[in-house]
Amino acid sequence: MLSKSLIEDVLTAALSTGGDFSEIFVEDRFTNNITLQSGKIETSLSGRDFGIGIRVFKGLQSVYAYTTDHSKDGLLKAAKNAAQAISGNNLIQLPPLVHESVETVHPVQVLPLEVEKARKAAIMKQAYETAKNYHSSISQVKVRLMDEEQNVIIANSEGNWIEDKRVRSRLAIQAIAVRHNQMETGFYGPGAHQGFEFFENLDMNHYASEAARIAVTMLDASPCPGGKFPVIIDNEFGGVIFHEACGHGLEATAVAKNNSVFAGHLGEKVAPEIVTYIDDGTLPNEWGSINIDDEGEKARKNVLIENGILKGYLIDKFNARRMGMESTGSGRRESFRFAPTSRMTNTYIAPGKSTPEEIIANTEYGIYAKYMGGGQVSPATGDYNFAVMEAYEVKNGKLGKPLKGATLIGNGPKTLQLVDMVGNNLGHGAGMCGSLSGSIPVNVGQPMIRVSEITVGGTKGE
Amino acid sequence: MNIEEFQSKLFDAAHSSGFTETEIYYEKKEVFGCQIYQGEIDQYEIAEDGGVSFRGIFNGKMGYAYSEKIDEGSIPFLLESAKENTQILNEEEREEVFAGSSHYEKRNFFSESLNKVTIPEKIKFIQDVEREILAADPRIVATDTCQIRTEALTRFLINNKGLSLSDRVNYLYLILEVIAKEAEETKSAYTFHVTKDFHSLDAKAIAQKVVDETLSQLGARNIASKDYPILLRNDAAASLLYTFSANFSAENTQAGISALKDKLGVAIAADKITIVDDPFLEDGLASRTFDSEGVASKKLTLVDSGTLTSLLHNRKTAEKDRTETTGHAHKDSYKSAVKVGPSNLFIEPSTTSFENLLASIDEGVLITNLSGLHSGTNLVSGDFSVAANGFYVKDGKIQYPVNLMTIAGNFYQMLHDVEEVGSDLTFPLLPVGSPSLLIKSLSVTVE
Known part of the structure; x- marks a missing residue:
C-alpha cells in the first residue's frame, strides 16, 4: 500500500518538532452493502475506503492528522500539519522499522471480494422468504448484507511495523408485522469476523424466524x-x-x-x-x-x-x-x-x-x-x-x-x-x-x- | 491525479465498456478540530478528506460504486463493481441521470472571513472557554468535552448530460460537556454552538451557558410517576423531530413503513404546527442549491397549519407517486446510494416566548434533554420511551430538577397534542430544528 521508505519519511517528518512518538495508520478497505425490501434487491453498493492517519504525541499532548491524498507530497504535508501543533526541537531519531507478522487468531476461508454478488443476493432472499412466510401478519421484511475486507499497516517510532487483514460479514433482518393500524418490528443481526463462510453456515431458519416471531408477538403485547x-x-x-x-x-x-x-x-x-x-x-x-x-x-x-x-x-x-x-x-x-x-x-x-x-x-x-x-x-x-x-x-x-x-x-x-x-x-x-x-x-x-x-x-x- | 482528469478518464472507460449514462459525485473536505483539557491541547485533528462516487446505466439499470483512492488504478474497480451491482438489482423502476433543472438559486454558504480565522486563534478561543468554565463555580470539576471544530466542504456533481454543479459550505462549531459535583451527586450536561461568524462568539457567555445548564441539574428530586403536561424545550423537541423525520420521506410511505402513507391533505398535527424544509438557510448545516441527483433545491412546506401538504421526493419516488420531485434526493455522502432526505427541516416558530410557555403551566414537567433516541423509538409505530432530563414545574415556575426520567408517548399523537409553539427556533447541531413545544400530556416515569 505504501513503501517502507515513505512510511519512514512520514514518521520522521511527524517527529520534526519535538514529538516523542509518531504513528502511521494506512487503511485500504473494500466494502459491499446490499439491501433487500419487498423481496427485491433494492440497492447494492460497493466501495473502496482509502486513507492515512498520522498521530504524534508529546507528553500528554496528542495530535492527529488524516488525509485521503496518498501522494508523497500529500502525506508529508499531513505529517507536517500534525507536527506544527507541537513546538520544540527534534528529540528522537526514528529507529529502523522491524516488520512483525501478525498471528492470525481468526482465520478467514472465503474473502468477500472473491464471491459473486448473486450468491449474496440468494442468501438474502432465503432470509426474506423465511421471515415473510413465518406468519400471515408479516407485511414487510428488510434484509441487509454487509461485508468488508480491511487491510491495514500500522507503524510507529518505536520501530514497529505490522500489517493485518480484517474480514467481517453481517446479515441484518428486520421484520414488520401489521394488524389494523398497528405495526411492530422485530430484528436480528448476526455477524462475525469471518468471510462468506459465515453466511453459508448461518442457521438462517433460526435468525429470520426469530425476527419475525418478535414482530408478531409484539402485536399482542400490552x-x-x-x-x-x-x-x-x-x-x-x-x-x-x-x-x-x-x-x-x-x-x-x-x-x-x-x-x-x-x-x-x-x-x-x-x-x-x-x-x-x-x-x-x-x-x-x-x-x-x-x-x-x-x-x-x-x-x-x-x-x-x-x-x-x-x-x-x-x-x-x-x-x-x-x-x-x-x-x-x-x-x-x-x-x-x-x-x-x-x-x-x-x-x-x-x-x-x-x-x-x-x-x-x-x-x-x-x-x-x-x-x-x-x-x-x-x-x-x-x-x-x-x-x-x-x-x-x-x-x-x-x-x-x-x-x-x-x-x-x-x-x-x-x-x-x-x-x-x-x-x-x-x-x-x-x-x-x-x-x-x-x-x-x-x-x-x-x-x-x-x-x-x-x-x-x-x-x-x- | 486531479478530479477533472480522473472524471474524463473514468467516463471514457465507462462508455467504452457499455455504460450509456454516467455521473460522478465528488466531495472534498477540510477539517480542523481541537480539544482542550486543563488548559492544554488534549486532541488535535487536521484533515483533508474526500472521495468520489460513480453511478451509471448499464443494461438499463443504475449501478453504484465509490472510491477514496482517486487514481487510474481505481477505475477498473469502480466500473466492474458498478456493473456487477446492476446485475443483482430487481428494481423495475427505470432510473436515469438527470439533465438539469431550468434554474438554480445562486447562494453563498461559504464564509471567507471564517476561512481566514487561524488555527492559533481557534485554539486560544477554546482555551478561553475552558478557563471561564472552570472558574465559574467551585462545583464544576472538569470538562468532559471542550472542543472547537471547523469544516469546509465542496460538493461537485458532473454527468454525461452536460450537468456540472458545485456547492461550497463552511461552518464552525463548539461542543462543550461539563461535569459538576455536589456532595454525592454528579451531573453532566452539554451545549452546542454553530456559527459562521467567529468574531461574534463570546467565550464568557458560552461558558456561562453550559455551566448554568449543568449546575441547574444538581439537587434532583423525585416526583410521582404519572402523565404530566410537558414543555419540550427547543433542542429536545428538535432531536425528537429529527429521529422521526424519515417518516416524511416518500420512500418510507411507499415501503409502507411510515404512518404518513395516504395522509396527504389530512390533519396530522395540531393547527399550530407548520413544518417547512428550507435549503437556503445561511447557517443551515444542510444548506445547498442542488440535491444529490442535481435537481435545483427549493423551499417546501410539508405541514401547513397541521395539514400534511407534501412528502419529500426524489425523482424515483415522485414518478411512483405520479408527482414532481421536490428536490430531496439525498446521499449521506459519496458512499451512499441516492435516497430521500430533508435539507434544513423545522417547525416554524410562533411569537410566544419560552418564558410565556412556562408561565402557562399549572403543574407539569419541562424536558431539556432526551437520550437513547436511537433505541427507544419505534419509527414505524411512532411509539417512543426515552430517557429524559428536566425540571418539575408548578404555578408557572421551575421548582427543581427531577431525577433521571423516561418520557413515553407516540410521535403522531404528540403532534396532535401540541397546545402551543414557542418563538425560540433552534438547530442543535442537527439539520432539523424546532422551537419549544407545549404538549398536552406524556407519560413520565422517574427513577
Whole structure:
C-alpha cells in the first residue's frame, strides 16, 4: 500500500518538532452493502475506503492528522500539519522499522471480494422468504448484507511495523408485522469476523424466524407498566446493559481523566461476588474479535471485574501515559478518520450456576427482557437508558403476557450492585458501538441475569 | 491525479465498456478540530478528506460504486463493481441521470472571513472557554468535552448530460460537556454552538451557558410517576423531530413503513404546527442549491397549519407517486446510494416566548434533554420511551430538577397534542430544528 521508505519519511517528518512518538495508520478497505425490501434487491453498493492517519504525541499532548491524498507530497504535508501543533526541537531519531507478522487468531476461508454478488443476493432472499412466510401478519421484511475486507499497516517510532487483514460479514433482518393500524418490528443481526463462510453456515431458519416471531408477538403485547421492578435480562444481546452500564465506564477514555465512577477503585469491590466481567478480543471469529488492535498491539483477554472486585481497565497507548499503566490491546477506531482510543471488543459477564428456569421460577413479580434494543450511557455519571425489544410480565414464577414500550433506566454502578442471580447460558450478540473513535463492531454477552430492581419506563403509569 | 482528469478518464472507460449514462459525485473536505483539557491541547485533528462516487446505466439499470483512492488504478474497480451491482438489482423502476433543472438559486454558504480565522486563534478561543468554565463555580470539576471544530466542504456533481454543479459550505462549531459535583451527586450536561461568524462568539457567555445548564441539574428530586403536561424545550423537541423525520420521506410511505402513507391533505398535527424544509438557510448545516441527483433545491412546506401538504421526493419516488420531485434526493455522502432526505427541516416558530410557555403551566414537567433516541423509538409505530432530563414545574415556575426520567408517548399523537409553539427556533447541531413545544400530556416515569 505504501513503501517502507515513505512510511519512514512520514514518521520522521511527524517527529520534526519535538514529538516523542509518531504513528502511521494506512487503511485500504473494500466494502459491499446490499439491501433487500419487498423481496427485491433494492440497492447494492460497493466501495473502496482509502486513507492515512498520522498521530504524534508529546507528553500528554496528542495530535492527529488524516488525509485521503496518498501522494508523497500529500502525506508529508499531513505529517507536517500534525507536527506544527507541537513546538520544540527534534528529540528522537526514528529507529529502523522491524516488520512483525501478525498471528492470525481468526482465520478467514472465503474473502468477500472473491464471491459473486448473486450468491449474496440468494442468501438474502432465503432470509426474506423465511421471515415473510413465518406468519400471515408479516407485511414487510428488510434484509441487509454487509461485508468488508480491511487491510491495514500500522507503524510507529518505536520501530514497529505490522500489517493485518480484517474480514467481517453481517446479515441484518428486520421484520414488520401489521394488524389494523398497528405495526411492530422485530430484528436480528448476526455477524462475525469471518468471510462468506459465515453466511453459508448461518442457521438462517433460526435468525429470520426469530425476527419475525418478535414482530408478531409484539402485536399482542400490552403497554408495559412503569415503576421499579426486578428485571430478568436474557443472554446474548442482553449484555448491552453491562456494555452501557459498566463497559464504557471502564474505558481509559473516561478513567484517565477521572471522569468515570470506576476511576481510582482498582482492587475494590464494585459488584456482587457472582459478577465476573471480561473483555476478550481473542474469542475465535467473533464479530468484535481482533488479531491486533489499531495501535498494533496483540488482542488479549482482559478480566475487568473478577468475583466482584475491580481488576482492570481497557487502555490505549495515549491514555496509558496519563494513567501510568500499560496498553491492554484496546486501541480501536472506525477508520483512518479517527485517532484510536480505548474501546471494547467482545465484552461479557462470565456464566454462573443458576439455570434460566430457576431464575424465572424464583421471581414473584417482575419484567423479563428477552431481547434488548440499543442504549446509551453517560460515563461521567454512569446513568444509562436502553430499550427492550421483547419483554414479558413475570408473575408467581411464571412468564406472563408480552409487554411493549419498556425502557430501562438507571445508574450503571448501582445496577451492578443489584445483580442477584447469574445464569449458566452464556451467549454473545453482535452490535455496533459508537464513541470517540467512531462506530466499531463489538459483541456484548452474558448469561441470563436478574437485577433485583431497575426503573422501567413504560407507557402505562403506576 | 486531479478530479477533472480522473472524471474524463473514468467516463471514457465507462462508455467504452457499455455504460450509456454516467455521473460522478465528488466531495472534498477540510477539517480542523481541537480539544482542550486543563488548559492544554488534549486532541488535535487536521484533515483533508474526500472521495468520489460513480453511478451509471448499464443494461438499463443504475449501478453504484465509490472510491477514496482517486487514481487510474481505481477505475477498473469502480466500473466492474458498478456493473456487477446492476446485475443483482430487481428494481423495475427505470432510473436515469438527470439533465438539469431550468434554474438554480445562486447562494453563498461559504464564509471567507471564517476561512481566514487561524488555527492559533481557534485554539486560544477554546482555551478561553475552558478557563471561564472552570472558574465559574467551585462545583464544576472538569470538562468532559471542550472542543472547537471547523469544516469546509465542496460538493461537485458532473454527468454525461452536460450537468456540472458545485456547492461550497463552511461552518464552525463548539461542543462543550461539563461535569459538576455536589456532595454525592454528579451531573453532566452539554451545549452546542454553530456559527459562521467567529468574531461574534463570546467565550464568557458560552461558558456561562453550559455551566448554568449543568449546575441547574444538581439537587434532583423525585416526583410521582404519572402523565404530566410537558414543555419540550427547543433542542429536545428538535432531536425528537429529527429521529422521526424519515417518516416524511416518500420512500418510507411507499415501503409502507411510515404512518404518513395516504395522509396527504389530512390533519396530522395540531393547527399550530407548520413544518417547512428550507435549503437556503445561511447557517443551515444542510444548506445547498442542488440535491444529490442535481435537481435545483427549493423551499417546501410539508405541514401547513397541521395539514400534511407534501412528502419529500426524489425523482424515483415522485414518478411512483405520479408527482414532481421536490428536490430531496439525498446521499449521506459519496458512499451512499441516492435516497430521500430533508435539507434544513423545522417547525416554524410562533411569537410566544419560552418564558410565556412556562408561565402557562399549572403543574407539569419541562424536558431539556432526551437520550437513547436511537433505541427507544419505534419509527414505524411512532411509539417512543426515552430517557429524559428536566425540571418539575408548578404555578408557572421551575421548582427543581427531577431525577433521571423516561418520557413515553407516540410521535403522531404528540403532534396532535401540541397546545402551543414557542418563538425560540433552534438547530442543535442537527439539520432539523424546532422551537419549544407545549404538549398536552406524556407519560413520565422517574427513577
